[in-house]
Amino acid sequence: MDSKQMVHMNQGEMETSYARNSSFQSAEQNRMKPLMEAAIVDVCSNTSTLLCGKMVIADLGCSSGPNAVALVSIALEATRNHFLQLRQTPPEVSLLLNDLPYNDFNIVVKSLVALRQINEPVVVAGVVPGSFYERLFPSGSVHLFCSSNSIHWLSKAPDALRISQIPAYDIDENVRHERLPVVAGAYARQFRKDFTIFLKLRAKELVPDGRMVVSLAGRRSDELVSEISHVWGTAAQILGIMVSEVNAELHLSTILSIANKHVSV
CATH class of the missing domain: 1.20.5 (Single alpha-helices involved in coiled-coils or other helix-helix interfaces)
Known part of the structure; x- marks a missing residue:
């Protein structure tokens, strides 16, 4: 079976599940809140973008647990607050959560149902299984894309390393340091290729003047390795x-x- 069909975080809500061990990701989503709110204001302020009073918001790589609906909840609240200040009727909102097919969507759906019950106006919620390195949505259909701590997951291991049978992390420290430039270079090229594909796909799926807020961990290549x-x-x-x-x-x-x-x- 294709690896992208099998990869997923620990399912369920047990002690070792992703749902119970994702505080770092939650903190990053909280830091994204001002960016999400600013993006919503930009989208909502453009009358030509919100045709027919409808808005589509999609989270890419939502995973499962409480973090799955965190970003779309921020976007939904920001939308309501924006139109409340203007004393206008908010648009009907569609919330779509994406991750790989083996993600624990059972928990995600329960969270979406709870989210729908406490929000007005009409909120349509759903899940979209699949890789975000492929087309996921119709052309010109999504007003806001968001993603947190997901895009560092590459579409595959670099072919050059796989063919040469070079592991990403060798236990032998001397061998690991010797191969570091080769391994780092291969993964950097793979990321550049994947991220380019990601941006091209989202450009097709975004409405004109749509917005995308993305966060992922990283460091400058010329910075020293931190603790x-x-x-x-x-x-x-x-x-x-x-x-x-x-x-x-x-x-x-x-x-x-x-x-x-x-x-x-």
């Missing part, structure tokens, strides 16, 4: 060891399976 990078380095090392152990278990399982076949014969 937080060491934390991620430790996490990457742990994940690398886990992958090695899983591969070893799979290899052992294959050997035992072959041995059992020979014994049964």
